[in-house]
Amino acid sequence: MKDSLLANLSVQTLFDAAADAMLLVDNIGHVVQANAVALELLDYSFEQINGLEIEALMPKSYRNQHHQHRNSYYKNPEKRPMGKGRDLVALRRDGSEIAVDISLSPISTGAQHFVLATLHIADKRRKVEEALKISEERLRLAKEAAGLGVFDFDYRNNVIHWDERMRDIWGEESEESVSYKKFVAAIHPDDRAARQTVIERAIDPASNGEYSVDYRVINPNDGVERWIATVGRIHFTNGHATRLLGVARDITDQKILEKTLQEQRAEMETLFKQQVASQTVSAIAHELNQPLAAISAYSEVALHALNSSTFNPENLKRALEGAVAQAQRAGKSLHELLAFMQKGELVTERFELNHVLKEALNIAKGDGYGDFSPLLALEPAMPEVLGNETQVRKILVNLLRNAVEAMRVAAVPSSAISITVRTNQEINMAHVTIQDCGPGLDAETAKRIFEPFFTTKPTGIGMGLAISRALTEANGGQLWLEQNNKPGATFHFTLPFATLT
Amino acid sequence: MSTEATIFIIDDDPAIRDSLTLMVVQEGFAVSTFESAEAFLESFQTERFGCAIVDIRMSGMDGMLLQEMLTKHHFQLPIIFLTGHGDIPMSVRAIKAGAVDFLTKPVTRERLMTSVRFALVESEKMLTERASHQSVQSHLAELTERERDVMALAVQGHSNKEIARLLGISHRTVEIHKSKVMHKTGATNLLDLARIAHEGEFKSIDKP
Ligand SMILES: Nc1ncnc2c1ncn2[C@@H]1O[C@H](COP(=O)(O)OP(=O)(O)OP(=O)(O)O)[C@@H](O)[C@H]1O
Ligand SMILES: [Mg+2]
Numbered sequence: 094m095k096d097s098l099l100a101n102l103s104v105q106t107l108f109d110a111a112a113d114a115m116l117l118v119d120n121i122g123h124v125v126q127a128n129a130v131a132l133e134l135l136d137y138s139f140e141q142i143n144g145l146e147i148e149a150l151m152p153k154s155y156r157n158q159h160h161q162h163r164n165s166y167y168k169n170p171e172k173r174p175m176g177k178g179r180d181l182v183a184l185r186r187d188g189s190e191i192a193v194d195i196s197l198s199p200i201s202t203g204a205q206h207f208v209l210a211t212l213h214i215a216d217k218r219r220k221v222e223e224a225l226k227i228s229e230e231r232l233r234l235a236k237e238a239a240g241l242g243v244f245d246f247d248y249r250n251n252v253i254h255w256d257e258r259m260r261d262i263w264g265e266e267s268e269e270s271v272s273y274k275k276f277v278a279a280i281h282p283d284d285r286a287a288r289q290t291v292i293e294r295a296i297d298p299a300s301n302g303e304y305s306v307d308y309r310v311i312n313p314n315d316g317v318e319r320w321i322a323t324v325g326r327i328h329f330t331n332g333h334a335t336r337l338l339g340v341a342r343d344i345t346d347q348k349i350l351e352k353t354l355q356e357q358r359a360e361m362e363t364l365f366k367q368q369v370a371s372q373t374v375s376a377i378a379h380e381l382n383q384p385l386a387a388i389s390a391y392s393e394v395a396l397h398a399l400n401s402s403t404f405n406p407e408n409l410k411r412a413l414e415g416a417v418a419q420a421q422r423a424g425k426s427l428h429e430l431l432a433f434m435q436k437g438e439l440v441t442e443r444f445e446l447n448h449v450l451k452e453a454l455n456i457a458k459g460d461g462y463g464d465f466s467p468l469l470a471l472e473p474a475m476p477e478v479l480g481n482e483t484q485v486r487k488i489l490v491n492l493l494r495n496a497v498e499a500m501r502v503a504a505v506p507s508s509a510i511s512i513t514v515r516t517n518q519e520i521n522m523a524h525v526t527i528q529d530c531g532p533g534l535d536a537e538t539a540k541r542i543f544e545p546f547f548t549t550k551p552t553g554i555g556m557g558l559a560i561s562r563a564l565t566e567a568n569g570g571q572l573w574l575e576q577n578n579k580p581g582a583t584f585h586f587t588l589p590f591a592t593l594t
Numbered sequence: 595m596s597t598e599a600t601i602f603i604i605d606d607d608p609a610i611r612d613s614l615t616l617m618v619v620q621e622g623f624a625v626s627t628f629e630s631a632e633a634f635l636e637s638f639q640t641e642r643f644g645c646a647i648v649d650i651r652m653s654g655m656d657g658m659l660l661q662e663m664l665t666k667h668h669f670q671l672p673i674i675f676l677t678g679h680g681d682i683p684m685s686v687r688a689i690k691a692g693a694v695d696f697l698t699k700p701v702t703r704e705r706l707m708t709s710v711r712f713a714l715v716e717s718e719k720m721l722t723e724r725a726s727h728q729s730v731q732s733h734l735a736e737l738t739e740r741e742r743d744v745m746a747l748a749v750q751g752h753s754n755k756e757i758a759r760l761l762g763i764s765h766r767t768v769e770i771h772k773s774k775v776m777h778k779t780g781a782t783n784l785l786d787l788a789r790i791a792h793e794g795e796f797k798s799i800d801k802p
Binding site: 375378379382383384385386387388389390391393394397398401408411412415418419422549551552 | 606607608609610612613614616617619620629651653676678679699700701702703
């Protein structure tokens with residue numbers, strides 16, 4: 094130590110600057126110093142590690158042995174790697190293990206003997222080795238279990254060398270090699286072109302040489318058709334494809350299963366569609382038949398009144414009014430139904446949602462649904478949305494009508510409807526929330542409200558929400574009921590903005 | 595039947611209730627309407643002369659279930675079902691369970707009234723049977739225990755002599771009991787007595 098500059102540099106600073114984890118251990122095996130890297134690697138604070146027996150930093154199974162090694166090392170200290178190429182493991186404070194390489198250097202200051210242990214993380218190397226071992230093992234197992242056949246296509250001589258399993262599938266007796274022509278002859282004619290394309294792509298030197306294709310093979314002896322899956326890799330020499338080395342697996346059973354599953358799925362789907370269709374038709378039939386039944390009865394009442402000697406004009410009037418109202422109801426059902434089914438043709442434009450909301454509020458008022466006070470929270474200067482303005486207005490009016498109707502039934506003291514229009518940042522869409530103070534919905538009802546013709550109202554048609562949902566979706570948004578324990582009902586819907594920001 | 599017939603209309607569609615009410619009232623019947631099966635069950639008392647026109651398809655309790663409930667509680671009321679579409683298996687089930695008729699909407703006045711009239715005849719029958727059943731019951735209740743024993747054995751076909759031996763009483767006493775039984779039940783002969791015993795679900799008491 095000739096220079097005062099160096100003398101100023103403390104040992105601890107040097108120690109901490111080292112890239113490897115270092116532990117200083119005294120002659121009775123206690124840690125007396127550890128650098129920052131070591132503390133981090135082993136997840137200890139200095140206070141925790143200081144004075145710890147070194148064996149505490151290794152898995153239990155190593156400890157006894159290490160005791161003995163340690164004693165003999167102190168008798169004959171030398172600088173050397175620990176473990177002689179064996180895998181060493183350090184134990185972290187949380188009990189997890191990490192593979193490390195350790196080298197040992199004896200340090201003596203007078204009578205005191207220490208050992209400096211330097212730890213390298215060996216994890217990476219170890220993992221790669223392990224993965225390799227596992228994949229080799231897997232391959233062996235897979236080949237055995239799956240009955241894999243192996244083939245080697247010699248590209249230059251147009252010959253294929255293959256194993257017994259391959260020969261089995263191709264119906265070849267014994268030859269170790271077969272001409273490419275003969276090999277291809279057994280492949281199902283419909284599958285040859287697809288296979289050829291895959292090979293050509295793989296032999297392109299610009300490709301990664303990977304090859305994978307499924308095709309059918311027809312055994313020339315018995316005519317049995319089998320599906321096989323082949324995977325392989327092209328080998329290149331001087332930029333030219335020379336070999337295709339690969340494996341083949343019989344996947345006939347799997348293909349058959351896939352096919353049946355697919356058929357079953359298709360069948361289920363048709364069945365389901367039929368069921369939905371028949372339910373809808375039955376709902377429509379009911380919806381139209383009810384007013385017809387009433388009209389028929391009212392008309393007969395009117396006829397009877399006219400024919401009877403005790404003519405009652407009051408009843409005649411009531412019957413005719415009833416008939417008119419019911420004819421209107423039937424017509425309305427039909428139109429709602431058509432609106433529901435015509436949602437497909439959509440003319441979109443840009444418009445201000447806040448403006449359309451105000452129009453909807455006016456329409457609701459004009460239609461006799463004005464008995465509520467709106468509490469508006471409208472985002473100022475919100476970007477324009479893109480959609481069909483008329484349809485969006487209809488959605489809003491439907492939701493407002495429902496809210497008012499709900500509050501009427503419950504006869505709530507305050508008939509306020511809170512309406513929020515804002516930008517939903519998460520999905521970058523306009524987001525409308527309509528919350529009333531009506532009785533809300535029980536879980537059973539909530540499940541069904543979007544079904545066509547589902548209603549709990551005596552004169553309801555039950556198409557309002559079904560149509561509104563169909564319309565929002567046609568406009569690229571969503572409509573849903575919030576599931577919460579708040580009083581009243583809360584409906585949400587979203588719409589896309591005109592310009593994507 | 596002194597009371598006037600009441601036609602109950604149970605349908606969740608207000609227009610159907612209204613139009614059918616007008617129609618049935620024109621025929622001179624009293625009408626009582628309900629918007630649900632539950633509401634009807636709540637207000638219905640047994641012993642009413644009349645019939646019910648019930649919609650099969652209602653939210654909440656449907657028509658078939660209402661029929662079941664009425665049967666379960668021994669409420670005797672003929673039911674005419676109305677349905678949107680002629681569901682054959684359902685109509686068979688309803689008729690088997692005692693429904694008077696199963697009509698498809700829209701129903702004509704003529705068709706409905708024919709069923710109503712038939713249902714009222716049924717209702718009257720039910721009530722008469724019920725009344726006679728009740729009078730038999732009250733007659734039987736007047737009998738003393740000994741008289742019941744004698745009656746039980748008599749309707750089983752035992753002669754007075756056998757009854758005397760079985761009950762350990764004199765032939766003369768049996769004769770006296772028996773004439774009291776005939777008098778109290780109003781039976782004209784032994785066959786009539788047997789009928790009364792059957793109608794009143796009279797259980798023979800198996801005492802020696
Ligand atoms: N704000 C609300 N509060 C409570 N219940 C509601 C609310 N909105 C809808 N519902 C329930 O959902 C049902 C279906 O609503 P929907 O608008 O589809 O039909 P409807 O209002 O009954 O009839 P219409 O076709 O005339 O609109 C209603 O009958 C009602 O039970
Ligand atoms: Mg509605």
